Amino acid sequence: MTYVNSADFSLYPELDANALHAFVTALETGDLHGLSPARAADVEEVRSVAVFSRGKVTGADGDLLDAALWRHTGSDPRPVIVMPSPWTNLGWLTYAVQGALFAARGYNVLAYTARGFAGSEGQVDVAGPLDVADGSRALDHIVERTAGPITRIGFLGDSYGSGISQLVAAHDTRVDAVVALSTWGDLGEAFLENSTRHVAAVKALLGAASKARLSPRTRSVFENVLADRDIEGTLRWAEQRSPLTHVKELNRRQVPILFAQAWHETLFPGNQTVRMFNELTGPKRLDLSIGDHSGPETSGMLGLPNRIWTDAHRWFDHHLRGIDNGVADQAQVVSEVMWGKGLEPRAGWSAVxxxxxxxxxxxxxxxxxxxxxxxxxxxxxxxxxxxxxxxxxxxxxxxxxxxxxxxxxxxxxxxxxxxxxxxxxxxxxxxxxxxxxxxxxxxxxxxxxxxxxxxxxxxxxxxxxxxxxxxxxxxxxxxxxxxxxxxxxxxxxxxxxxxxxxxxxxxxxxxxxxxxxxxxxxxxxxxxxxxxxxxxxxxx
The missing domain is CATH 2.60.120.260 (Galactose-binding domain-like)
Incomplete structure (x- = not known):
């Protein structure tokens, strides 16, 4: 049996790229033709309060990163959200609907495509120093283009963007809160679990990045895992890219972090995210759901009702906008039980x-x-x-x-x-x-x-x-x-x-x-x- 047998493999098979492109075109032009009534209403709402534009962010080493900006023109103080893209050739387009929904709620939003993917220059660094620097440069970009004062700053990422978001928050003291969906704490465990190589996961990542420009070091790491060589070198490479390595920096500033993970996650096994969650001493929440990588949140990327994205909005509304919406008083862990799908809140992981x-x-x-x-x-x-x-x-x-x-x-x-x-x-x-x-x-x-x-x-x-x-x-x-x-x-x-x-x-x-x-x-x-x-x- 082969888990990945196509160069066109996608971690987001349920996403309709044409529908997302049509949504973005409507944001730019106001032409709602072909949109569902719900998406048309979203476009009208955000266009009434903010301006949408595409552009480029100057990232590390001068590489230009493809980006989209939702910006309010008034001088009122506002929070900011930066969204690094997932591991997909769709790039920032995966966030088109959610970026608009955040903007309609009063945020200035910047979504950008990680280096090496789609329209962004540079080579894929896998949440390395260049990606961390890119996140800070993206934040600089939106700060310079925000009309009024900035109150607080959040980073949100799904999958690949979630690891980048945590690492930027660990190194850039301007970041006040994080939402990390289908994420990792220890990247090494995505490659090697109990000394066992995750060969199908590595093949899936390579398949999903078939059109991306991997750096020579990135490609060699992936190939080494498949060939069972220099595993110690791979783990050293992954350590720097693991939020768990930088948890002291996050704890020093008590950065609030919301995690979401699937029970049968095949790319980033759940136990390493649980360990990351347990190491955090600031405000935190862990949503656990039925499914596999990015599945529980995908419907929300299309604008459909979605528990994970609802929690993400509430998390930022509280920690960035100061809204007393009860998030601070709710359980730290919420589990969706297989197979009845009931939700069980618990005070913390030890109470599960x-x-x-x-x-x-x-x-x-x-x-x-x-x-x-x-x-x-x-x-x-x-x-x-x-x-x-x-x-x-x-x-x-x-x-x-x-x-x-x-x-x-x-x-x-x-x-x-x-x-x-x-x-x-x-x-x-x-x-x-x-x-x-x-x-x-x-x-x-x-x-x-x-x-x-x-x-x-x-x-x-x-x-x-x-x-x-x-x-x-x-x-x-x-x-x-x-x-x-x-x-x-x-x-x-x-x-x-x-x-x-x-x-x-x-x-x-x-x-x-x-x-x-x-x-x-x-x-x-x-x-x-x-x-x-x-x-x-x-x-x-």
Whole structure:
């Protein structure tokens, strides 16, 4: 299975570029022909209070960046919002509708295309020093063109623009608040999770940037991940580009930051964003939703009602305009629960999990309450099983949002290839809330080994939905040595219905990840008496 097989791959397949271009043309000309009544009303409203124009921002090294400006002509004091573009050849166009909506609410807004993409000069720096400097230059640009006094300043970005926004806020003391959608805290984990390469994610990024101009260093980093070389160099490169590295600067100024993330995020795994969130000491909020990368907020980019963008507007209205709209008194964490889509507010991340249930892996293939030592369960490497992360990056998340999550035929998982453990049927709904943790011990006959652990919700008929997963690789142990893996599966909010079983599956290959195993090698899982293998389930 291939996750990305087209040079025209897009992280935003639901966005209608023609509709966005028509919206921008209407902003410029006032001609509303062809627009829906709702978008026509948006255009009329913003044109009555602000002037829209396209232009260029002079970025770092004199490179010209394509940009759009919504500017109020009066001398009243106003807040400013700067919006760096996502990782897409649409550039700032992705923000056309939301930029207009912010302008209609009284903000001066500048959206710009990140260097190396679409109409912007320069080369893609992946949130490096040039991108950070570009963000400050973009802010200079709108400050110089604002008629009245500027009250406060916000940065908002989706995906790529979200990381740039956090980093600009860490280095430019003028930034007062941030909204970071589908974001990252530790960029290194987008390339390497538990020593396992995210090859499908890197291919997706390359596919989505097929028309962009990658810097030689950027291209070499991506190619190195795919070729499994100079991983330490990649992690050093990513560290500078990780907001988590600069969290002290954000905390020193107590910059308010709103995060939004999808539970089944395939580009920037959610746990690293949770860690970033937990490290922040200023005002903060974390919205967690069903779906994959950028999916939960995409409909808002088209102007449709959208919970994530509503929260973004309320966040800036409070922290930039001083409106007492209740945001400061609301829960720090809001989780959309799979699959009922109910919203659960919690005071903080520590309040998401109320207790933990520990189940032990046994030789009989059960998840039991008591440990059992002395058994062995074999995994054959290099063989595909029906257990995979997703059918496709991004689009699988759209199916989840539409209420059509992938159905896994657990009965088709070859127990001679994968190791499987089943819990007893749930006597009542099990409310999984937080980060599951897995400890397993295994023996690998060869140097270098990889496994992927999946947690499924399995119905009585054997059909299942994926709750969460995580990979693990060991690259250093001597052949035939016992290896202990202590890993966190990705955080979740999942209701397991009464009568359903939790199923833990471990196999040696998933096309989403790089594979350190030798073909047809075996991994022998066990549970030593001193360090039993177990799964900790967080419950709410």
């Amino acid at each position: 999990t109320e207790r933990t249930r520990r189940v032990h892996l046994t030789g009989g293939g059960e998840l039991a309450h008591k440990p059992e030592a002395g058994w062995t369960a074999g995994v054959v490497c290099g063989v595909d099983t029906p257990a995979i992360v997703a059918d496709a990056i991004v689009t699988a998340g759209h199916a989840e949002m539409a209420g059509r999550p992938k159905v896994y035929p657990t009965g088709a998982i070859d127990r001679g290839v994968a190791a499987v453990w089943a819990a007893p049927p749930e006597e009542e709904t099990a409310r999984l809330r937080g980060t599951p943790r897995l400890r397993v011990t295994y023996r690998a006959a060869n140097p270098g080994s990889t496994f992927v652990a999946y947690l499924f919700d399995t119905a009585p008929d054997g059909s299942a939905h994926l709750v969460t997963h995580a990979p693990f690789s060991d690259l250093d142990s001597a052949p035939d040595s016992l290896i202990r893996a202590d890993i966190e599966l990705q955080a979740t909010a999942y209701d397991v219905p009464r009568g359903h079983r939790l199923l833990l599956v471990i196999d040696g290959r998933d096309p989403f990840y790089g594979d350190a195993n030798r073909p047809r090698a075996t991994l022998a899982f066990t549970s030593p008496e001193a360090t039993p293998s177990f799964l900790d389930l967080p419950l709410g």
